[in-house]
Structure formats: structure tokens, C-alpha cells
Amino acid sequence: MLFEFEDSQFNRIFPFYVLIGEDLKIISIGKTLTKVHPDFTGKYFAEAFQVKRPQIVVTDIKSLSDVIDQLVVLECIGSKISLRGQFEFNERSAQVLFIGSPWFGSMGQVVENNLKIKDFAFHDPLIDLLHVLKTQEISNDELKQLVNSFNRQKEELKKANKEIQDIALFPTQNPDPLIRVDRSGNILRLNPSAEKLNEFTFNHITYNRADFWKQLSASLDPNSEREVYEAESGGKVYSFVVKSIPDFGYYNIYGRDITKQKQDEERLIILSSIAAKNTHGVVIANNQGVVEWVNESFEKMSGYAAHELINLKPGKFLQGKDTDPETIRYISQQVRAGEPFRCEILNYNKIGTPYWVRILGQALKDEQGNVFKYFAIQEDVTEKKKTEEQLRQIETKFRVALEKIGDNVWEHDFKTGKTYFSKKINEFLGVDSQNAQLNDKLWWLSIHKEDLPLLIENDRRCRSGEIDSHSLEYRVVSADGTIRWVLDRGVVTEKDENGYPVRLIGTHTDITRIKETEMELATSLKQFKSLSENIPGVIYEYEFRKDGTEGFRYISSAIERIFGISSEEFFNFQKYIHEDDLPRIFEKNQKSKETLEPFYIEARLMIPGKGEVWHSVSSSFSYYSQEGAAVFIGFMLDINDRKKFEETLKANEEKFRNILANMNIGLIEVDKERKITYANKRFAEMINMPEDQIYGVDTLLYLAPQSRDLVDAKFPERQKGKSEGYEIQVNINGKKEWWFVSVAPKIDISGNFSGSTVICLDVSDRKDLEQQLIVAREKAEQLGKTKEIFLANMSHEIRTPMNAIIGMGNQLAKTELKGDQQMFLKTIQSAADNLLIIINDILDFSKIEAGRLELEYIGFEPREVVGQILRVMTYKAEEKGILLTNSLYDKRLASVLKGDPYRINQVLLNLVSNSIKFTEKGSVDILCEVIEDKPDSQKLRITVEDTGVGMDESFVNKIFEKFTQEYKSGSRRYGGTGLGMSISKDLIELMGGTIEVISQKGIGTKVFLTLELEKGVQSDLQDKNHVEIQNDFLKGKRIIVADDNDNNRLVASFILQNYGAEILEAGDGKKVVDLLMEADADLILMDIQMPVMNGIDATGWIRKSGNTIPIIALTANAIKGENEKCIAAGMNDYISKPFKEEDFLNTIAIWMNKSKNKVIESVTEPSKLVSTQKLYDLEKIIPFSRGNESFLKKMIKVFCDQTPAEVDEMVAAFNAQQFEKMGAIAHKIKPNIDNFNILLLAEDIRLVEKARKEKVDFQQLETAIENIKRVTSEVIESMKADYPE
Amino acid sequence: MYGIVNRAIEDLIKSKFGEESWERVKEKSGVDIDFFISNEPYDDSITYKLATAASEELAVPLATVLNEFGEWWIMKTGKEKYGGLMEAGGDDLKEFLCNLPVFHNRVMLIYPKLTPPEFKVSDIQENSIQVHYFSKRLGLHNFVEGLLSGLGKLYNTPVVVEHIHHRLEEADHDIFKVSW
Secondary structure, eight states, X not given: OOOOOOHHHHXXXXXXXEEEOTTSBEEEEOHHHHHHOTTOTTSBHHHHEEEEESOOOOSSHHHHHTTTTSOEEEEETTTOOEEEXXXXXXXXXXXXXXXEEEOOSSHHHHHHTTOOGGGSOTTOOHHHHHHHHHHHHHHHHHHHHHHHHHHHHHHHHHHHXXXXXXXXXXXXXXXXOEEEEETTOOEEEEOHHHHTOOEEEETTEEEEHHHHHHHHHHTOOTTOSOEEEXXXXXXXXXXXXXXXXXXXXXXXXXXXXXXXXXXXXXXXXXXXXXXXXXXXXXXXEETTSOEEEEOHHHHHHHSOOHHHHTTSOHHXXXXXXXXXXXXXXXXXXXXXXXXXXXXXXXXXXXXXXXXEEEEEEEEEEOTTSOEEEEEEEEEEOHHHHHHHHHHHHHHHHHHHHHHHHTOEEEEXXXXXXXXXXXXXXXXXXXXXXXXXXXXXXXXXXXXXXXTHHHHHHHHHHHHTTSOSEEEEEEEEEOTTSOEEEEEEEEEEEEEOTTSXXXXXXXXXXXXXXXXXXXXXXXXXXXXXXXXXXXXSEEEEEEEEOTTSOEEEEEEOTHHHHHHSOOHHHHTTGGGGBOTTTHHHHHHHHHHHHHHOOOEEEEEXXXXXXXXXXXXXXXXXXXXEOTTOOEEEEEEEEEOHHHHXXXXXXXXXXXXXXXXXXXXXXXXXXXXXXOBEEEEOHHHHHHTTOOGGGOTTOBGGGGBOHHHHHHHHHHHHHHHTTOOEEEEEEEEETTEEEEEEEEEEEEEOTTSOEEEEEEEEEEOHHHHHHHHHHHHHHHHHHHHHHHHHHHHHHHHHHHHHHHHHHHHHHHXXXXXXXXXXXXXXXXXXXXXXXXXXXXXXXXXXXXXXXXXXXXXXXXXXXXXXXXXXXXXXXXXXXXXXXXEEEEEEEOTTSOSOEEEOHHHHHHHHHHHHHHHHHTOSSSEEEEEEEEEEEOSSEEEEEEEEEEOSOOOOHHHHHTTTSTTOOSSTTHHHHHOSOSOHHHHHHHHXXXXXXXXXXXXXXXXXXXXXXXXXXXXXXXXXXXXXXXXXXXXXXXXXXXXXEEOSOHHHHHHHHHHHHHTTOEEXXXXXXXXXXXXXXXXXXXXXXXXXXXXXXXXXXXXXXXXHTTOOOOEEEEEOOOSTTHHHHHHHHTOOEEEESSOOHHXXXXXXXXXXXXXXXXXXXXXXXXXXXXXXXXXXXXXTHHHHHTTOHHHHHHHHHHHHHHHHHHHHHHHHHHHTTOHHHHHHHHHHHHHHHHHTXXXXXXXXXXXXXXXXXXXXXXXXXXXXHHHHHHHHHHHHHHHHHHSOO | OBHHHHXXXXXXXXXXXXXXXXXXXXXXXXXXXXXXXXXXXXXXHHHHHHHHHHHHHHTSOHHHHHHHHHHHIIIIXXXXXXXXXXXXXXXXXXXXXXXXXXXXXXXXXTXXXXXXXXXXXXXXXXXXXXXXXEOSSSSOHHHHHHHHHHHHHHTTOOOEEEEEEOOOSTTOOEEEXXXX
């Protein structure tokens, strides 16, 4: 259906439409939109609109057409009008149409944009929606008002409620407990304070809350207005006032914490008792100072009865003529001020006897701070006063005495805090002042600041009563800055009643001199000690006394460290001196004693546990001691190492001197000009010159010219400090000699080159020998080469006729033969086979001897190797009537191993054939087992075991020697060269394996081969290229057979003709070239050694002419390298003579097929070539499946399902030349190809994979890709047939 | 936010934890509004305050509150108040989620003063879909998670909602993978 509208019609329906072109330009817009935005048409979409929904970035028309299935909101740039609608894409015109209408929030916006109802399409519900919205808004507003009014009322209600609650809460916030209980004591209400009281103790019984109130209410009178109880709770005492409320039938109980009140009461009782019973006098007066009360002690002290004193002022009756008026004034003043007072005062009792009291007075004040009472305590201190007076008098006497001695005497009064110094103070501080107080301050100021803490601490201890006396040493700094040391000693002479000091007296003594001496001494001692401890010798003092005796005065303790003897022990030094050295020591000692000359000796100490130690002793006279002894100060050193070193040095020097002088090697020293400065005896002999004439001889004169050049060339190196050895030729009196010289530079103390030291050895004899050896070696090499050439020739010469014999024998065997003829032929064939083995053995042997045997390193199937042996040898075994078996084939043996299968085959063939040869009855068995299975390799043991004649132990030992067979006559009986075992051993060892023989005469022989071979995979296997040969497979083919040996040509031609080929024969290479010019051919069999033109040259000619005909070499040279030469010359393959017919035909068939494929590729399916092979197998997968067939099927299904798509993708990548991608897919497919053993593709898939990273031949790649596609589809077809779902 | 959102929170808390719980949440949040009018816009902060207070009051992480709220929004508010609209969204969960972007853009019609978030969908698989959530508001991804799992419940389809991309900056957006 196609709609078509006129502009006006469309505008009527969609007045807000927008049409956008492919270039995003606005083609047209609806009429109403034009009204608002007349300028939009022609603008770019992005200049006019912003897409608010969905979030997209408009880059091209596609970004709009992508959102056709979404609701779109556009905002007009300029008016901010939002359009709500959708896009539609017209594929034909590549235009996008937007259909929508404005999205306004209110009618107000419509009007603001100057739009009218008629501007909107009738179907557009916007205007009506806006009306609905408006109506809704109106009701909303009304609703809101209603809600607000509710809210207001609710708030007011809330407020009122809160106030009521506050009022109600008031009593509950009372900090005193409030309780309401009914008449039975059940709790009706508790305020929070009452809730905290859980236990009550009442009349010494503790109750829980509920019980307590019940107990209490039992004793309450319901009619009583007010009852009060006290009880304890939570460690506090409460008074509970119980008020009965008869109207409601309950009690309100008001609790109050009276703990403090109770405590005060108790304390008052105690205090009153203390005051009354106190031994000190206690008096209480009112605020006017009039006595109100006195205790008994006061009565006793004053001699008045209490009633006599009441209403009197104490001063009136207590003070007398000697009472200190100052003290009276002090007391009055304190009393007036309401302050406490404390003093000692002389009172008089009733009968006028004076007595001293210490008085302590205190005003008692009410809460407003007004004094309402005084009380005073008086202690009788009369006795104490007397003692103090006596003490003071004694002290005065002592002070006078001390001052006279010369010390400064001082006295400190702790009450006044003043210190009094005697006159001597001036001398310490260097000031002239008689003011005692000033001295006190000066003293503290003059104390050295480092020592001040000492004094402060002492002062503290003294004041606190901790100490009663002190003795301090500290420094004071006098006015002129001199520091003096003071010995300060003091003792407390008076203490107060509390044990605190009242008076301290002491002396200051000047100890500056003593101090200085002490310090100097200490420093010297420390220095000396440190010195003597740390020097590597022992310091000592040795004295010769006046009475003729002598001995050590001092030995430093270092002796213990150095010699392991303590100082004390060494005082008796004689016992440590080696007895041989004692006389020397005594002699020298005596001399020093007599002359006071310095003493020096080196002698041996015999130290227990350490043995002999050399030490040196050296001393000199120092001073005479107070006792008049001559004192020597000296030191001892351990010189053991030095002595030992000296001895060794001496011995060495002796030794080398002897060696140098007498050695059979010439030694000279030359100067920078290379003139001799020293020569040993031998050198003099070497140049045939008397030793005494040799000095200054120019060494260069003796050098042969070419050696002179060599020496000159080496000289600069020597000057650089390099040593080296080389051979030179010298000319001694006309006789030429070869010397080996070793030259080392001599470097003087300043590090400069000063000449050389040269060691010369006559090597003329050795040189001669060397020359002879070189000649001999060259000869031997020549001989070896000759042997090789001989072998090659022999190989060729023997093999060529052998080829004919074996080939013809085979052909003859195919013909009808009579009984005898058959036997004759068999003998010939057998002899020829044996001969071939012998020739091969000899060749191998020569190659091994020459070290030129090279091993293959290819993948092979070990099972196949063993199978081959069985196939070949069973016939021979059967002939002798013995059994050939393979009784053990280890399952673990890898299906593919890497190594040289041909040589392993050769060894096994040799062993098995030996076993068969030497076994008359019984069996020969082959056992294959894995003895070590590693991740990458396997160690296997192959045992060939027979029940043959066996060998003597003595023979077993030399079985591997060459040309060996047991019994000299054995050769005749059993045949063979005796090389087989030797070659086998060499081959196995070349492969890194071992071969071992165990044999018992008459029982049998076991030969063990042990080999370690790397594991391989299927793809390591060489192309089998095995083709099926039909009887007429060469029909219509023309083959050139080139060989100068007629027999060989005949054999080859004969075989080929049997299969239908047309043969052109050529006797030399030239003939081949000629033949090719005349006629076409399909293949050439080319001998190498031919007259006129050899096979290599002929191939060169053919290839140069551009002919690609397959050329197969026929080589008789079994020497390695020959085959490579053929391929290098341009041949395609090679066949060694003598050949086996099967191999021969196989090789030809392969090349026939190859060339055929090349020509008629399009009509032939190459896969048919290998049609007999299975396309795939499950050998590798089966182990994974563990016998689970459904797993196998699943694997196959997955392969069948996935592979075609993957291959298609790979082909597509190849076609698009995306080699990276193609290779990656190949990499992915590869494991499947390998797992399913699809051998046909093993190489192809790898080639394709490789193409990802490196350049490969395009043609090859194309073929590989095609193969993969074709073979995988065949495999899948085959799988589906084999495993139907 | 429209009052309907705050109302939904109120309904959720009242029905699951009781009136008193709601009163405490309101008290904790400091929000002094007794009655939310559904189609009246309120400040966003009110919604956030309520959600935070609910998290504190109920002693559950804010994320859980928002998630729970998301489910409630679908199961109660959506189903009961906009049943018809929800049903028009799709016959099954997948269809609904596919329609979600358009559906949500249409909601603008109901609430003209709305600043609605935007949704996009991608990676539509047989059993999963990725929902992209673009919003000017921060911190509501848990709410969206709840919405998505609520939708699963609405359609009787058990779902797993994974928050596979977290919005890191203003211009970024969140991505949820809904699997069933």
C-alpha cells in the first residue's frame, strides 16, 4: 500500500513533521513548526534539533534510521520546544521523516509560543491532555491545601500533647525518690529516682524493694498525717516521709537522701569526745574571746577549775611578767582578723609558776563567714625549752672551735629561713662583706650551676626530715670567676615536734687543691690504662733493687690478650722462657743492670697450650724509685708471625737459588736493550759460552732472521707488561736450534719497564718429531682417502654384477623351473644375498672406522620395524624348523619414535639372523619392552633370545671384537665375516644405546639392546608413497634405461617390460640426451658412472634444456653423499643397486603417478592413489574415551558439525588473502586433524598454519587448501557412514 | 521525585515493618511531611533522606533498602496502580525488557515534570539481556537492580541480575545483565 498526500493534506495531519534528506539537511517541516521556526528548512538537522531521547550521536542518516522503533524526543534549538514522536525511514528516497507533536507542560507554554488550537491536528490529544493536566493540577492544589491544613492541626495537637506531657513529667523528674503504695504495701508508682533503689536495709535487715514496702506499710497508721522512717539503700541513708491519702487508699512516700547529715552528726559526737579527753589543754571561747568551756587537761595545766574560768578572757589569767608582749600582740591581731594562730608563749598558773606552751588557735565561722567561736589547743613545752637552751650553749662552743681550725662555720634557721656564716666566707667568694644575710644569698648564687641540683636535693631531704646530716662536695664560683671546691658538712641540731629540722649547723672547708690533684691523677691513670691496653705490645716496668734483687714492678694486662699469660703469672717470667734463650737474656740483663744501657732481645716463650712463641723485649732506663731501685720501662711484642715469615722466606730463597742455578732450563735476565744482565749455568751451556763472559751479550745476535722479526714484533707488548711464550729459531755457532722461550717483563719499583726475564728451553728434538708426525699424518690421510676411493669403487664394482645376479635370479625364479634347477637357483640367490650382506658389512665397517657413518633421524613405527624382521626372517626360521616369535610387545611403546629405523632394522636383522644361524632346534624370540617412559622419550629394551648353541664366557667377552666367530672352524660351518656384532655394537652405541650379551653354552643366547629414542607423532612419519602396482601399470609408457653395464640394463628393462613399458636403452649419458631429442619419454632410469657422459652431467643437460621428465638415479655407490649429489644435479629420486624389485617398481610408480597428476590433474582424484589407506582412525582418541563409546560418537559429531564451517571460513580467508586469519583457523583445526589421524592432511594443515607467519609458495598453499576442503568432506562422509547417529 | 516514590517507600515500610517503624524513619530522616501527593514533585533529597533513615532504622545496608524498594515498586506500585500500563509493556519478561526504553520514554507523559532516566537494551539473547541505565541521579543503581528483579517476579520468571558495569563518572552509565 502506498500513501500519497498533497503537501497541504500532510500538513493538516502532521503540522509538526520534519523531513530530513540523506545529507542530514532538513528538506521541509510542518506548517505549525514553520510558524515557530521559519528558518529550519535547509538547515542541517543538528543545527535545528537536539535529540533528547534516546541518547544518540547524529553523524549520518543511518543514526536516525537506526532508532525508528523508538520513541524520540527532539528539542528545537532556539525555542526549546520539545517534539515527541518517531522517525521513519524511506528506503527509496533515503529520507527520514519525523512525525510528532510538541510536548508542553502546560497551556501557558502553548500560548507563550504563540500557538493556537487550530495549529494542532485534530487527532493530536496534546491540548486535551493539557486541559486534563490543568484540571488535575487544580485538584492537586486543593488537595495540598487540605493536607497542609491537616498538617497544621496535627502539629498543634502534637504541641499541646507535649506540653501536657511535660507537666506530667515534672514530679517524675524529682531527684528525690517518690513512691506510691497501697495499704498493703504494693507499689503503685515509682519515679525514676525511686526505680533505682532496689534494696533497703532497715533495722539491720536487708529487704528487696517489694518486701521492704510491704514490711513498712504493715507498721503504718492509715490515719496518721505524717510518719518518718530512715533506711539505707545503695550505700546512702534516706529518710522516708509517709503521707497517707485516705481518699484514694494509698500512701505517698517522699524520700530524701540524708547521708551527709547523718555523717555530720556522728562526726560531731566523736570530736566532742576528743576535745574533752585530750591531753593537751583545750579551750573554747565565744566570738568576744570570753571562755565558754575548757577541758580537764587545761584545768590541770592552769591550776584553775573550769567554773573559775568561764566568762573570763584567757589573757587576763594566763599572762605574767615575762610573757613576750610581741607574742601577745600577734595572738590578738590574729583573733581580731579571725585568722588562725600558732606560737609558743610563757604562761603562769594559778600559783604563779611560769610554764611554756605551744598554742594553736582557730576561729570557727558560720556559713556566712562570721566568727562565732574560738577554740585553742595548748601543749606544755617547758621541758623541751630547757633542753634547747642547753644545746645552744654547747653549739656556740663548738662553733668557736671550728672557726679557729680554719673552716667556715654556718648555721641555718629553718623557721626564719636565714643562714648565718662565720667571717671566713669572704675567702671563698672573694668579697668583703659582713652582712650575713647578703652572704646567704651570695652563697646560693655562687654555687656552680652543675652542682646546684645536688644542693637543692640535699636541702629537700634535710627539710623533709629524711636526713639529719650531710657531707657534700661542690664548686663555688668567686667574684673573679675562680672556681673553688667546697666540702660542706652539716648536722641538724634542733627539730620540731613533727620531726622537721629547726636548726642546721655546719662547716665549709676549702678542698680545691685536693680535688685538682685527684682529677689530674684520675686522668693520667685513664690515659695510661687505655694506652697500655690498646697498644699491640705489653708495657712493663722492671727494677734492679738496691739489695741486688730484681724483678717486674708492673706488667700491663695486655699480656693476657697477646700471650695468653696473666700479668701475675708472668712476674715469674723465667719459667716461660725457652731454656736455650735464658742464658742470652741473663747476660743482656746483667749488662743493662750494670750500665743502665737499653735492653733488647728476641727470644722464645714457651706458652702452655700454645707452644713456642717468638717475642721481642725492649726497654730503657727510666727513673729511680723511692726505694732507690733503677726502673726500666719497656715493652714486649709478639713477633712470631714475623719470625716464621722470615724463616720461610729464607728457606724459599735458598730453594729457588738452587733451582735456578742448577735447572736444566736456560734462564737469563736482559735489560731494555736486550743485553744479558744475568744468565744461569744452563744458558751459558746452551750458547756455548763461559759464564763469566756472558754479561752484556746481545741476545738478538743469536736469533735466526724470521725469529728476530717475531721477537721485535712482540717487544712492544712486553713493554706494556705482557708475558708470553713462543718458539724461536736460534743460530748457535752455525747450528740451528729451536727454543721455546717464556718471556716476562721486569718492572722496577717505580713501575717502569726495566727489561725481561727469559726462560729458554731447547725444543729442537720435539720440533723434529713434530715435522715427522706431520708427514706421517699426511701420508695416513692420503691412505685413508685412497681406501675410501677403493671402497667406493669396490662397492660399485661388486654391486653392479650383484645387481645382475640378484635381478636375473629373481626373473629366473618367476619362470618354470625343474626340481634341480629350482634348488640351484635358490643356492645362487642365497649365496648372492650372503655376499650382499658381507659387502654391506664391509662397507659399514669402513664407514664406522672412518667416522663417516651418518644416522638418519626420522619418525618411524617401531611395530613396523619388528614386523619387518618377522616377515623377512620367518622364512629362514621355518627353513631350519625353528620358531620365530615376538612374544612381548610392550603396549606402552609409542606408536611413533624418532631415530634411524634402517639401522635398527639392520642390527635386529643381524641379531635374529645370527640367532637363527646358531640355533638348530627350539625358537628365536624377540621381546620389546619400555623400561623408562618419559614425557618426550622412551627407553626401550629389545631382547633377541634363542635356544641355540650358546657361547663360552670367554668368547662372550670378545664377541664384539672384529672378525670374530667362535671356533676358527666355525666360519666354515656358519659363514659370515665376523663383523656383524661389531657393527651392531658400533651402530647401537652411535645411537647412544648399549648392547649386551648373556649366553650359556648349550642353552642359548640373549642379546639385549637398550636404546633411548625420542617420541614422535604421526606427522613425523615419512610419506609412505606406497602405491598399488597393477600388472600393466606401465602400459603405453616409454622409459629410458641408461646404464653402461649390459646386465644391469637388461635386468631393469626386463622388469619394466613385464609391466608393459616400452624401453629405450642407452649405454651412456650422451645417448640419453640424443634419445630425448628424437623421441618423448615418460621417465629415465639413469646410472651415474657411465663412459662418454656420466649420469650427473647428462641430467644437467636435460634440465638445462627445460625438460622436467622424472629422472631416477641408479646408484651402486652405497657411500653416503652419492644420493644427495644426484638430487642436487636435478634428479628426482634414486634407487640403490642392487635393488629389490618391489622397491624398484614402487619408486617408478610414484614418479609415474606424479607426472601423470601434473598433466591431467583435473580429471584424476589424487586421493585415489591412497585409496587403500583409511582416511582417519581413532587410535589417538580411544585412550581419551576410556571405553565410552558415546564419548567417541560425541567427538565425531562435534568434528562433523564444526569442521565444514571452519574450513569454509578458512577458504574464505584464503580467497580474501587474509593469511593471518586463515592460519589462525588452520591452527584451530590442526589438533582435530592430528587426533583423528587424518594423515593426508597432516602436512597441508601445517603448511596453511605456517602461512600465517611466513611466506609460503602460493601454488602449494592453494593445493593444500583444496586438499583440506576435499579430504575433510570425505572424512566426514566416511565418519557418518562408520558411525551413523 | 514525584510524591508517588516517597509514598511507595512509606507503603513499603508500613506494610513490612509497621506504622511505628515508619514514624521512626520519618523522625530520623528529619522529613516533616505527613502526606505525599503522588503527582506532586518533591525534592530528591527527601527520597534519599528517607532511604538512608530506613537503612539506619531497620539496620540494613542502604543498598538492600534500595533493592527491596525496587522490587516493591514493581510488585505493588506498578502492579496495583499502573496494572494496565505494566501489562501493555509486554507478554513476558523478555518482551517487557525489550520494550523498556520506549515504555519508559512514554512515562514522561504521565509525569511532565519528571526527569526520568533513560534505558537502552543490548545483547539480547535467548535467556539474557543487557539493560543500560542512564540517569542524572547518582546512587540509585541498587534501586534499578531491585526493579529488574521485581520484574522477574512480576512475570513469574526467576532472574539473576548482575551489575556488570558500574558508572564511574557523570557521562558514564550502568549496565545490568538480566538472565533467566
